[in-house]
Amino acid sequence: MKHGVEDGLLPIETPRLLIRSLLPADVPSLVALWMDPEVTRHMGGPRDPAKVRDALESELKADAPDPFDLHPVIEKASGRIVGDCGLLWKEVDGRSEVEVVYVFAADVWGQGYATEAASAVRDAAVHRLGIRRLIALIDPENTASARVAEKIEMRRERSTVRPGGGIRLIYAYEVPPSPSP
Numbered sequence: 288m289k290h291g292v293e294d295g296l297l298p299i300e301t302p303r304l305l306i307r308s309l310l311p312a313d314v315p316s317l318v319a320l321w322m323d324p325e326v327t328r329h330m331g332g333p334r335d336p337a338k339v340r341d342a343l344e345s346e347l348k349a350d351a352p353d354p355f356d357l358h359p360v361i362e363k364a365s366g367r368i369v370g371d372c373g374l375l376w377k378e379v380d381g382r383s384e385v386e387v388v389y390v391f392a393a394d395v396w397g398q399g400y401a402t403e404a405a406s407a408v409r410d411a412a413v414h415r416l417g418i419r420r421l422i423a424l425i426d427p428e429n430t431a432s433a434r435v436a437e438k439i440e441m442r443r444e445r446s447t448v449r450p451g452g453g454i455r456l457i458y459a460y461e462v463p464p465s466p467s468p
């Protein structure tokens with residue numbers, strides 16, 4: 288059994304949410320999420336459903352889930368997939384960075400889910416994977432996402448131009464160096 292095998296980052300459980308590795312039954316909900324124009328407005332627009340499905344199918348065939356990927360977020364009360372969240376490697380101005388990504392279905396916005404999931408992903412990245420610096424790349428018009436970044440203690444650093452030409456604000460969280468003995 289390849290999936291259901293957790294990856295060092297997962298599972299991540301919060302009071303209301305569970306972030307776990309991908310299962311075959313998750314595919315339709317995730318395809319619907321990434322096709323939604325409202326959800327993807329500040330993230331490059333709706334994705335081609337066939338491409339999303341193919342990417343998820345190949346993820347399901349991998350020997351083990353990749354910690355640097357997005358993972359389904361389950362609302363514990365309903366068992367429903369309400370989001371896709373995780374860590375991605377990004378090259379930003381010549382530097383390799385780890386981005387925290389949070390994407391939620393529009394009908395659950397405004398309940399604190401993104402903050403709850405993203406802060407748990409941040410903590411798992413730091414404590415389980417030993418990552419010392421995390422970023423978020425945020426469309427300047429995506430005020431809700433910027434607010435989530437602030438609420439999980441990320442600080443705005445500067446802006447950057449992405450390879451496609453879009454401007455993104457860089458928010459960053461850095462683990463303070465441990466005091467020398």
Ligand SMILES: CC(C)(COP(=O)(O)OP(=O)(O)OC[C@H]1O[C@@H](n2cnc3c(N)ncnc32)[C@H](O)[C@@H]1OP(=O)(O)O)[C@@H](O)C(=O)NCCC(=O)NCCS
Nearest residue numbers: 326389390391396397398399400401402425430431432434
């Ligand atoms: C951004 C997103 C993840 C937020 O999810 P959420 O579960 O609603 O977030 P939370 O409820 O944890 O927090 C949202 C915060 O933004 C605030 N907010 C929401 N819409 C806002 C707006 N238009 N302007 C200003 N603030 C806004 C909320 O009031 C809340 O802050 P508060 O707790 O201080 O009141 C969600 O809107 C989403 O999935 N958007 C589409 C995908 C996306 O853009 N992801 C980010 C990629 S960088």
